[in-house]
Amino acid sequence: MSTFALIDGNNFYVSCERVFNPALEGKPVVVLSNNDGCAVARSQEVKALGVRMGMPWFQMQALARKHGIIALSSNYTLYADMSNRMMAILRQFSPHQEIYSIDECFLGLDGFNLDLSDYGQQIRQQVRRWIGIPVCVGIAPTKTLAKLANHAAKKQPQWDGVCDLSSLSEAERDRLMDGIEVGEIWGVGRKLREQLTAMRLSTALALKQADTAFIRKRFSVVLERTVQELRGISCLGVEEVASNKRQIVCSRSFGLPVLRLAELNEAVSSYAARAAEKLRRQFSLAGAIHVYITTSPFREKDPQYSQGITIPLPEASDDTLKLIRAVQWGLKQIFRPGYRYAKAGVMLIELGPAGNRQSSFFTDEEKESRSSKLMQTLDSINRKMGKDTLFPASSGIARPWRMKQGNKSSCYTTDWRELAEVRC
């Protein structure tokens, strides 16, 4: 029988901030999305106040004033480094690791002949001690159940942060699953939850006991697999090799509404440059690029407009300058004057490996090799001297549209000039 552990950082972003700023301990803290828009992480205290994930900051202003909620801009540089440290620590606990997201990973614990609850506690304590991040551990015979166990470990204090379903009897497991809402199950999104609830399959236990043939017919094989996993039949293994992304997105809200084409041009160019950099880092080429612009749905009085366009490239490419030319052309097609644009985005699609570049009859090989050298130089300078040391002029220099990050903490672990201070 298989055994999986799911380890998940509690309120990960908030916890990262607290490591270097202990004054945030015990206080209600939210981390806001790019541009200080919506809550992307909430401390326990904020959750208790009823602030939901994704709630826009302006909607919680009154609550924030009343309870002294501290709002921080997101510091993804810090979170990424803390995540890398956490994953490296967890790797010591199993030869099989699947990094599932920035703050959670699966470990394969097949054949670990020891008390798994104890092992889970060791994992918890080591992560806590080494990097100061509290985590919860769920252990079970399938990945879906490990997720569920992790949820229980977080919500139910009796587990002390580690819930091992493999040590429970069937009846005990069922009782636990009866208390968990179907929407909490891995792979059950909001829409599916509504449909299942309407069919009285509103708990994890109800779904576990549903007829698999019916589920497959009425929903999908994927949900049928979920049912099997809830029954303890492992259908999903640990995927150790992170697959390359199939699309690369770079989209951001503006710091202030943008009206002019020139500024939109700067913004989409800089997003394309960022996306191209990511593309080259995974050694892929893009076959097409999509660009979109939109007004703010929160400014209800403003006239609304949003439009996007996909531009196929004559040859798959990873050249920043070519991609910028394509998005600028696309932007010109969709831009309409007279709107207050709040957000733009660029998406690279039809990605393929860079090794398989297909030249066309008209390809100028010498030009291609010069462009690839230019891109390598660009990337290596930016890696060495810091992001945006070299950038295409079309991305603009003043960039008034850039997002607000009013209350961002320092890059304590990645920038020598921004080390945390210690009182002496």
Add this chain to the structure above:
Amino acid sequence: MPPSSRGGARPGAGRKPSSDPTTTIRVPVSQKAVVLDFVKQRKAGLPLSHCLEIFALAEHPPRQKFPFMSHAVRAGFPSPADDYVEKRIDLNEELIQHREATFFLRVKGHSMVEAGIDDGDELIVDRALVPEHGRIVIAAVDGELTVKRFYQREGVVKLIAENPDYPDIEFREGQEMLIWGVVTRIIKSV
């Protein structure tokens, strides 16, 4: 059938008998006399050196100069240091025991000058180490990170300042103090 008296070997017939087996060779007509003379002399038992003019190899031939190739040859004679090439010293490896658990912090203040920690120094802090009595530690006190010497003896826990102008921080029952990490190195600019 009785043996026949006809045919077979006849005594005294055929080639003249010779002590040496012979063979036929062709020689240039102009040299026929030289060769016959040589064979005659050899048969007479004269030594080889007498029959022919022979130059023996000199035991010490004269020296000849050759140019010496003073530059490295491209085909590559291996560098004699090849076996001794080692990685250059890496401070991350020398000074950091637990990579994931190690952080750098910058000092602000003067309470630890007698321990050699000055304002503006950087500290290497290892969170994986167990804080023991006497070690210099980072602690979270009143929402701030602070660096002090850790004292833990006979139930008394305190953080000691290494500067007479600064008070120690003492803890009573129920009061919370969190040790953040253990200082392993001080980095100074000189």
